[in-house]
Amino acid sequence: MVEVAHNLLLGFQVALTPAVLGYAFLGCVIGTLVGMLPGVGPLTGISLLLPVTFGLNPTIALVMLAGVYYGAMYGGSTTSILMRIPGEAASVMTCVDGYELTRQGRAGAALAIAAIGSFSAGTISVIGLMLLAPPLAAIALKFGPPEYAALLVLGLLVLAFLSGGAMVKTLAMAVLGLLLGTIGIDAMSGFMRFSYGITELADGVGIVPVAVGLFGVSEVLLSARNGAGTRVQQPKLRELLPSRSELRDSAAPIARGTLLGFFIGIVPGSAHVISSFVSYALERRLARDPRRFGRGAIEGVAGPEAANNSAASGALVPLLALGVPSGALPAVMLAALLIHGVTPGPLLIQNNPEIFWGLIASMYVGNLVLLILNLPMIGLFINLLRIPFSYLYPLILVFCVLGVYAINQSAVDIWIMLVMGAAGYVLRKLDFETAPIVLGLILAPMLELSVRQALAMSAGDYAIFFTRPIAAGMLAIAATILLYALWSAFTRRALWRKTVGLEE
Amino acid sequence: MPERALGADRIAGAALAVFGIYVAWAALEYPFGSLAEPGPALLPFTLAMALAVFGAVMAMSRHPPQRAQHLSFAELPHALVILGVLAAAAVGMERIGYRALVLAMLFFLLAVIERRDVRAAGATAAVMAFGTFYLINDVLRVPLPVGPWGW
Amino acid sequence: MLHGSRVLAGALAAAASCALQAAEPYPVRPILLVVPFPPGGVVELVGRPLAASMEKFLKQPVVISNKPGAAGAVGNAFVASAEPDGYKLLMSLSSISVIPEADKLFNRKPAYTLEQLLPIARVSADPTVLVVQSSAPWKSIKELVDDAKARPAQISFSSSGIYGALHVPAEMLALAAGTKFRHVPFSGGGPATTALLGGHVQFSVQGPSAVAGHVKANRMRLLAHWGGRKLDLFPELPSLKELGYDVEYYIWSGMFAPAKTPPAIVNTLRKAVADAVADADFRNAMDKISTPIQYLDQPEFTRFFAADGKRLAAAVRKIGRVEEKK
Numbered sequence: 001m002v003e004v005a006h007n008l009l010l011g012f013q014v015a016l017t018p019a020v021l022g023y024a025f026l027g028c029v030i031g032t033l034v035g036m037l038p039g040v041g042p043l044t045g046i047s048l049l050l051p052v053t054f055g056l057n058p059t060i061a062l063v064m065l066a067g068v069y070y071g072a073m074y075g076g077s078t079t080s081i082l083m084r085i086p087g088e089a090a091s092v093m094t095c096v097d098g099y100e101l102t103r104q105g106r107a108g109a110a111l112a113i114a115a116i117g118s119f120s121a122g123t124i125s126v127i128g129l130m131l132l133a134p135p136l137a138a139i140a141l142k143f144g145p146p147e148y149a150a151l152l153v154l155g156l157l158v159l160a161f162l163s164g165g166a167m168v169k170t171l172a173m174a175v176l177g178l179l180l181g182t183i184g185i186d187a188m189s190g191f192m193r194f195s196y197g198i199t200e201l202a203d204g205v206g207i208v209p210v211a212v213g214l215f216g217v218s219e220v221l222l223s224a225r226n227g228a229g230t231r232v233q234q235p236k237l238r239e240l241l242p243s244r245s246e247l248r249d250s251a252a253p254i255a256r257g258t259l260l261g262f263f264i265g266i267v268p269g270s271a272h273v274i275s276s277f278v279s280y281a282l283e284r285r286l287a288r289d290p291r292r293f294g295r296g297a298i299e300g301v302a303g304p305e306a307a308n309n310s311a312a313s314g315a316l317v318p319l320l321a322l323g324v325p326s327g328a329l330p331a332v333m334l335a336a337l338l339i340h341g342v343t344p345g346p347l348l349i350q351n352n353p354e355i356f357w358g359l360i361a362s363m364y365v366g367n368l369v370l371l372i373l374n375l376p377m378i379g380l381f382i383n384l385l386r387i388p389f390s391y392l393y394p395l396i397l398v399f400c401v402l403g404v405y406a407i408n409q410s411a412v413d414i415w416i417m418l419v420m421g422a423a424g425y426v427l428r429k430l431d432f433e434t435a436p437i438v439l440g441l442i443l444a445p446m447l448e449l450s451v452r453q454a455l456a457m458s459a460g461d462y463a464i465f466f467t468r469p470i471a472a473g474m475l476a477i478a479a480t481i482l483l484y485a486l487w488s489a490f491t492r493r494a495l496w497r498k499t500v501g502l503e504e
Numbered sequence: 505m506p507e508r509a510l511g512a513d514r515i516a517g518a519a520l521a522v523f524g525i526y527v528a529w530a531a532l533e534y535p536f537g538s539l540a541e542p543g544p545a546l547l548p549f550t551l552a553m554a555l556a557v558f559g560a561v562m563a564m565s566r567h568p569p570q571r572a573q574h575l576s577f578a579e580l581p582h583a584l585v586i587l588g589v590l591a592a593a594a595v596g597m598e599r600i601g602y603r604a605l606v607l608a609m610l611f612f613l614l615a616v617i618e619r620r621d622v623r624a625a626g627a628t629a630a631v632m633a634f635g636t637f638y639l640i641n642d643v644l645r646v647p648l649p650v651g652p653w654g655w
Numbered sequence: 656m657l658h659g660s661r662v663l664a665g666a667l668a669a670a671a672s673c674a675l676q677a678a679e680p681y682p683v684r685p686i687l688l689v690v691p692f693p694p695g696g697v698v699e700l701v702g703r704p705l706a707a708s709m710e711k712f713l714k715q716p717v718v719i720s721n722k723p724g725a726a727g728a729v730g731n732a733f734v735a736s737a738e739p740d741g742y743k744l745l746m747s748l749s750s751i752s753v754i755p756e757a758d759k760l761f762n763r764k765p766a767y768t769l770e771q772l773l774p775i776a777r778v779s780a781d782p783t784v785l786v787v788q789s790s791a792p793w794k795s796i797k798e799l800v801d802d803a804k805a806r807p808a809q810i811s812f813s814s815s816g817i818y819g820a821l822h823v824p825a826e827m828l829a830l831a832a833g834t835k836f837r838h839v840p841f842s843g844g845g846p847a848t849t850a851l852l853g854g855h856v857q858f859s860v861q862g863p864s865a866v867a868g869h870v871k872a873n874r875m876r877l878l879a880h881w882g883g884r885k886l887d888l889f890p891e892l893p894s895l896k897e898l899g900y901d902v903e904y905y906i907w908s909g910m911f912a913p914a915k916t917p918p919a920i921v922n923t924l925r926k927a928v929a930d931a932v933a934d935a936d937f938r939n940a941m942d943k944i945s946t947p948i949q950y951l952d953q954p955e956f957t958r959f960f961a962a963d964g965k966r967l968a969a970a971v972r973k974i975g976r977v978e979e980k981k
Contacts, residue, residue: 034644037640043693043694044644044646045644046694047694047695047699047721048644048645048646050694050695050699050703141849141852142853143853144850144853144854144855145839145850145855168558168561168562168565169562171554171558172517172520172555172558172559172562175551175554175555175558176520176555178551179527179548179551179552179555182547182548182551185726186534186544187816187817187840187842188544188817188840189535189543189544189817189976190757190760190761190817190818190976191534191535191544191761192761192763193531193534193544193548194527194530194548197763197764199724199725199728199729199732199766200724200725200729202724202725202726202728202729203723203724203725217586217590220586221579221583221586221587222579222583223579224579224583224586268846268849269846318849322849322852323868323869324845324849324852326845326849328693328694328695331693331694331695331843331845332694332695334695334845335694335695335696335699335700338700338864338943338944339700339940339943339944340943341942341943341944343867343868343871344868347868347871347872390614390618390620391614391618391620391628393613394609394610394613394614394618395610395632397586397589397590397609397613398606398609398610398632398636399636401590401593401597401606401609402602402606402636402640402648405597405648406640406646406648408721408722408723408724408729409647409720409721409722410724410729411594411595411597411598414590414593414594414597415591415594417590418587418590418591418594421587422587425583429577430512430513430516431513432516444547448547451542452541452542453839453840453841455540455541455542456541456811456837456838456839457811457837457839457855457856459540459808459809459837460538460539460540461540645718647687647718647720
């Protein structure tokens with residue numbers, strides 16, 4: 001403990017030098033900016049700053065890039081809440097209740113809760129990162145394909161809890177999403193599936209174009225007729241901040257989201273995207289009145305936003321402690337370290353303590369900076385809602401097109417967004433929820449690959465899923481949840497039959 | 505209007521079922537592999553069959569959702585126009601360049617569809633087209649397409 | 656009107672526009688250097704400093720554009736079918752010659768053909784290395800191969816993806832040694848490294864700079880490399896050729912232009928790349944990422960590219976389609 005305090009002191013000495021502080025601030029500002037633009041996510045921000053860092057020392061470079069990284073997590077919620085455009089896959093769940101709150105005139109509260117949730121999650125997860133990085137990294141390495149598959153099976157169960165409404169409709173949407181996820185090159189055999197000769201589809205259907213289409217574009221299409229009179233209620237100035245009860249309702253979801261996000265984030269790979277979905281489903285499950293979800297429940301913003309931010313910090317654990325990146329973003333940060341001749345790996349913390357501890361300390365400072373930066377901006381963002389709808393929706397469309405195109409520089413992504421926008425329009429007309437499609441799309445390729453990798457490891461023996469303790473444990477949890485859900489559905493069905501029987 | 509909702513759900517279910525069967529048929533093109541070594545067709549085929557089953561359940565459901573739905577498609581023409589604009593964006597992005605595309609797209613939507621003041625529409629379109637290009641292309645250094653006339 | 660006629664000229668009379676551009680000084684506009692991979696990969700790490708140095712000599716910005724997709728096929732195809740005016744160039748990886756071959760294997764219409772691309776220069780080349788966990792029983796390639804022969808298709812290895820830069824060399828070794836390994840593909844080099852560190856596979860093929868840190872930290876051990884000469888990073892490491900396996904494999908990066916690019920423009924670019932690789936800033940940057948500069952000018956690169964492509968195509972054909980070997 002004394003050692004940690006000593007190291008942290010060293011870190012703050014690094015983090016509070018004017019140069020480091022300045023670059024951290026710059027990183028946070030750029031991160032917030034790119035996070036707000038749909039599609040132009042943290043990956044773009046970090047890669048554009050990568051060449052800029054050539055001339056800087058490695059600590060400053062890493063601090064600035066990390067600023068962009070977690071700054072973008074803050075910015076990601078803004079368009080989700082105000083316009084129902086998810087800036088990235090992790091913000092999809094924020095769209096659902098966040099935008100409902102905006103329609104009820106509570107945009108300010110939703111934005112503030114998102115910022116506070118992000119701040120708490122950011123700060124608490126850095127403590128986790130600081131104290132537990134090396135031991136957690138050792139556990140993270142135990143996560144091979146079988147464990148990954150078990151984790152994703154848990155994620156699959158989440159699908160069923162994502163929304164109210166008829167279960168068969170939710171399941172149909174989930175399967176549709178999973179099916180979408182099978183498009184592209186099959187990673188195990190090299191077969192191109194359902195691509196109809198379009199090379200761009202080889203990597204599968206992009207998550208952001210689908211999310212922006214299903215959520216943002218479909219919303220524009222649905223409200224196209226009442227162009228003059230928008231359905232969004234104008235917020236009053238004094239209602240910008242969350243009420244006391246909203247704050248109270250958000251505290252526990254933020255805490256749960258933080259823990260959940262951090263542990264999912266540690267797992268190497270891209271699973272951290274699902275943390276916000278899991279958090280949403282968890283909050284909905286725990287809520288006294290789950291019917292509020294989807295109609296503007298503040299917990300539906302607080303939990304996922306915290307989980308999302310916390311997962312971002314968690315993803316730094318394998319990078320810093322092991323030198324193995326989890327996901328595309330840490331991979332770019334790894335590259336940034338390599339550029340500066342710093343070899344990330346198990347020896348980084350020993351050999352370059354100023355980098356590790358400087359980064360940790362700067363993350364505390366950066367999160368504070370972001371909170372201070374974001375809270376006053378809320379008043380500014382709210383004004384966007386005052387733009388007449390006939391002006392606003394063409395601008396929204398431009399941002400959707402721009403953001404979706406900029407990710408891969410691919411016009412095919414615009415087509416995907418268009419098709420998904422039309423599909424979302426029809427599906428929402430027919431009372432289908434679209435969030436399960438996105439989660440299905442995220443899960444399918446990872447789940448299929450990890451199951452088949454595990455079978456490749458074991459030469460086709462399914463025992464590999466049950467003989468490894470972590471995988472077996474998670475599958476046991478999954479089985480319990482499933483049995484419990486079936487049982488409660490069964491009893492509810494019996495109850496329902498009784499009432500129907502009475503009516504007849 | 506419960507009959508209406510019932511009809512909509514049944515039609516949607518039937519459509520999903522047909523789509524599921526089509527995809528399952530399309531997946532037959534790829535090898536199935538074995539349970540020990542699943543091939544590329546196994547997952548899509550299984551999922552497509554599941555979709556067909558869920559669709560069939562919806563189509564044959566005797567208990568329609570209680571909530572009444574007002575299925576009006578009054579905004580459909582407008583929605584189709586917007587989808588048309590997006591299609592034009594997909595086609596035009598790499599052919600006429602980002603700035604020309606956004607200029608045309610915004611001017612069309614604002615001046616022609618929403619019948620806003622032509623000057624205001626033109627000014628908004630120009631500011632957005634050149635402003636966002638500058639921000640993304642020059643400040644953020646993410647190259648955006650340029651038209652054959654050099655901008 | 657003027658614009659319209661220019662478009663027409665570009666679309667309909669390619670020859671005329673070529674002549675027009677040849678007369679025009681080059682470059683007068685920013686040059687787009689397409690990197691067909693997501694940010695952070697080796698091509699980008701080489702390409703960014705190279706672009707920065709080329710700017711100094713071309714006096715025009717050289718802008719990197721990440722156009723990822725299909726393991727590089729999307730970006731490669733984009734430049735292959737771009738207008739040959741010298742303003743859209745490609746910085747790509749050795750896998751460029753594998754992709755059309757894999758397309759042939761599956762009877763797909765290839766995304767591009769190698770004839771559509773004109774090699775300009777090779778910039779870097781790094782042989783792959785074979786790594787095992789430091790706790791692994793094998794101390795040499797011979798022990799590994801003997802063990803694999805005793806129990807074929809039991810020893811597993813991780814790769815960055817099927818037919819990828821880390822899969823093909825392992826299969827080449829298996830063919831040369833007359834045995835089989837069990838392939839577990841991952842989505843990228845990073846996850847493949849993680850899988851080895853976690854002990855989920857028994858060996859992996861990697862680029863030397865990617866594993867240097869783990870080797871230094873005594874978590875991984877190198878057994879051999881696929882190169883033709885000593886490695887700068889690990890001078891003691893034997894090559895597979897020395898050990899009697901006739902295989903050679905490099906992860907190289909090079910610059911390409913569309914095939915019909917006029918010679919005047921190509922010569923300008925060749926000179927710019929030659930100047931850039933001699934530039935101190937560029938050398939410094941490459942030093943830091945411990946990637947050796949292995950510059951080859953167009954004539955030598957063209958020969959190397961053809962030989963390398965042949966070698967890889969043969970390997971891919973021998974690997975064949977996975978499900979057909981059962």
